[in-house]
Amino acid sequence: MQHQSPKKMVEFPLPWSGAENDQTDGIAISSRIRLARNFASTHFPARSDAETLQEVWDKVARGLQSCSLYSSAAWYKMATLDYLDRQVLRERQLISAEMSEKTDRGTGVVVAGEDNVSLMINEEDHLRLQILGHGLQLQNIWPCLIKTERFLNRIFDFAHTEKLGYLSACPTNVGTGLRASVMLHVPGLWLTGKLKKVYNAAEALGLSVRGAAGEESEALGGICQVSNRFTLGESEEDILKRIETTVRRIIWYERNAQRRLLRKQQTEIYDKIGRAYGQLKYGYTVPEDEAVKLLSLVRWGAICGLFSGLNRVNVDDVMRRQQKGHLQILESASHIGREELPSVRGTFLRRSLRNQVQ
Amino acid sequence: MQCQACGTSPAEVQIREIRGEEVNTLYLCNACAENYDLGTSSCPSLDEPEVTIRLSAASQQSESPSAQTMPPDDLIDDLQQTEDSEDARIEMYECPNCGWTEQTLSEKKRLGCPECYNTFWELLAPIIHDWHNEVAHKGELPKEQEGERKPAPPPGSGHLERELDVAIACEDYERAAELRDQLCEQENTYKCTDQRT
Numbered sequence: 095m096q097h098q099s100p101k102k103m104v105e106f107p108l109p110w111s112g113a114e115n116d117q118t119d120g121i122a123i124s125s126r127i128r129l130a131r132n133f134a135s136t137h138f139p140a141r142s143d144a145e146t147l148q149e150v151w152d153k154v155a156r157g158l159q160s161c162s163l164y165s166s167a168a169w170y171k172m173a174t175l176d177y178l179d180r181q182v183l184r185e186r187q188l189i190s191a192e193m194s195e196k197t198d199r200g201t202g203v204v205v206a207g208e209d210n211v212s213l214m215i216n217e218e219d220h221l222r223l224q225i226l227g228h229g230l231q232l233q234n235i236w237p238c239l240i241k242t243e244r245f246l247n248r249i250f251d252f253a254h255t256e257k258l259g260y261l262s263a264c265p266t267n268v269g270t271g272l273r274a275s276v277m278l279h280v281p282g283l284w285l286t287g288k289l290k291k292v293y294n295a296a297e298a299l300g301l302s303v304r305g306a307a308g309e310e311s312e313a314l315g316g317i318c319q320v321s322n323r324f325t326l327g328e329s330e331e332d333i334l335k336r337i338e339t340t341v342r343r344i345i346w347y348e349r350n351a352q353r354r355l356l357r358k359q360q361t362e363i364y365d366k367i368g369r370a371y372g373q374l375k376y377g378y379t380v381p382e383d384e385a386v387k388l389l390s391l392v393r394w395g396a397i398c399g400l401f402s403g404l405n406r407v408n409v410d411d412v413m414r415r416q417q418k419g420h421l422q423i424l425e426s427a428s429h430i431g432r433e434e435l436p437s438v439r440g441t442f443l444r445r446s447l448r449n450q451v452q
Numbered sequence: 453m454q455c456q457a458c459g460t461s462p463a464e465v466q467i468r469e470i471r472g473e474e475v476n477t478l479y480l481c482n483a484c485a486e487n488y489d490l491g492t493s494s495c496p497s498l499d500e501p502e503v504t505i506r507l508s509a510a511s512q513q514s515e516s517p518s519a520q521t522m523p524p525d526d527l528i529d530d531l532q533q534t535e536d537s538e539d540a541r542i543e544m545y546e547c548p549n550c551g552w553t554e555q556t557l558s559e560k561k562r563l564g565c566p567e568c569y570n571t572f573w574e575l576l577a578p579i580i581h582d583w584h585n586e587v588a589h590k591g592e593l594p595k596e597q598e599g600e601r602k603p604a605p606p607p608g609s610g611h612l613e614r615e616l617d618v619a620i621a622c623e624d625y626e627r628a629a630e631l632r633d634q635l636c637e638q639e640n641t642y643k644c645t646d647q648r649t
Binding site: 132134136137138140141218240243244247248251252253254255256257258259261263264265266268269270272300323324325326327328329330332 | 552560562565569576579580583584585586589590592593594595
């Protein structure tokens with residue numbers, strides 16, 4: 095899918111928000127893998143001047159001409175994108191927070207596939223290849239990513255040593271350069287206050303758990319992502335297997351927590367969900383953090399079948415559209431100030447839930 | 453210049469003694485310098501100095517005619533310059549490929565180029581070890597290089613060598629000695645196997 099500008103993406107659902115083949119009852123939202131690579135004979139981006147960054151961009155553009163996956167890709171240079179374009183790319187997880195701040199010549203992103211494949215050029219590393227999939231399917235999306243990487247590896251000379259593997263600008267990514275994560279929705283663990291235990295257990299297994307917005311962010315409404323901490327000393331397949339095993343374990347705990355809550359405190363839980371729904375449907379000013387927490391509860395309610403005409407995919411779509419970049423474009427409110435956003439969101443949420451629930 | 457202790461051999465070593473604000477400088481030959489010791493000094497005028505700075509003068513300086521006639525103050529300046537340039541070299545420690553210095557590294561928290569891994573390895577090794585709990589890559593590598601790996605290295609040797617680097621960088625000499633022994637043992641086994649094949 096080739097969009098003239100990232101703003102055009104907002105009309106389309108997230109390619110990884112489907113419900114098909116989901117065996118996790120909606121607990122695993124999406125899977126993501128990225129690989130970091132650097133050219134052997136070029137300084138890393140932090141040490142490169144504008145001319146070198148442009149050379150890297152041109153080199154990648156030439157190299158990808160013969161790659162079928164990127165034949166109909168959209169190329170976006172950060173210097174030509176405005177705030178909303180960047181925000182949309184970030185909200186759709188196609189670029190990182192760091193990339194969204196960049197304005198240097200030669201930095202940008204290539205978006206390919208069904209908008210689920212991206213290649214960041216001159217972020218922290220020269221190349222960051224990424225693929226996204228719905229639910230828990232790290233091992234299913236890995237072959238596509240490694241196929242692309244091997245293609246690039248044949249045409250480019252990537253910095254590596256036999257002992258340290260692929261060399262990255264930050265030593266925390268050295269080795270495989272692989273970072274994989276699974277986004278989870280765990281309202282049961284969140285409401286029972288057991289998220290901290292999950293954090294600690296994952297940490298002990300060499301994994302990190304953090305909020306949906308990335309490093310240092312809070313797991314609002316029990317929406318969190320589990321990712322590998324180490325990139326060295328383990329093969330790519332082993333890293334992916336380890337994350338999947340841990341995630342399956344967390345899903346098992348979440349199912350148990352949900353069952354226990356619904357068995358022992360069903361009325362209280364349904365009351366919480368109903369009140370959250372009411373706040374969203376009738377509220378007038380809703381800040382983003384609050385919207386995520388409330389939608390998290392409504393999502394659980396939708397999975398439990400509490401609302402006729404509102405299923406999980408509908409809630410995920412509302413969740414996507416209420417993010418500030420998407421919201422400003424969809425509500426033709428690109429000119430408004432930050433302080434007015436909660437009321438725009440309130441209007442949007444009232445309308446969305448009124449239209450979707452019978 | 454003659455040794456100030458024996459008065460016969462040429463001075464090759466400069467010793468500066470600091471007592472409070474008073475600085476005494478001695479020029480000794482190698483033999484007298486060897487016997488010179490704090491508190492048991494053979495030189496009666498130099499008892500128990502508070503601080504002693506001992507600077508080896510380069511032997512070629514004493515051998516060259518100009519050094520032998522060099523006035524003491526100039527010699528001190530010359531030695532001081534040597535000392536300063538040593539310090540300067542450490543401060544200016546930088547990647548020969550990209551010019552990234554230790555200071556830039558700590559400010560930016562990023563490396564400047566692939567060569568920085570070699571340049572700053574002593575600094576990076578403990579960080580990498582602490583972060584990853586491992587120091588040997590076990591994942592994908594470019595196909596060409598995999599094909600070039602001949603003859604095959606002894607199994608696990610890369611891992612041990614890297615661990616040895618880390619142990620040295622972390623000043624864990626006990627572990628370093630163990631690893632060195634393991635490496636030697638492995639090398640011998642490998643040689644034997646290699647000779648048989």
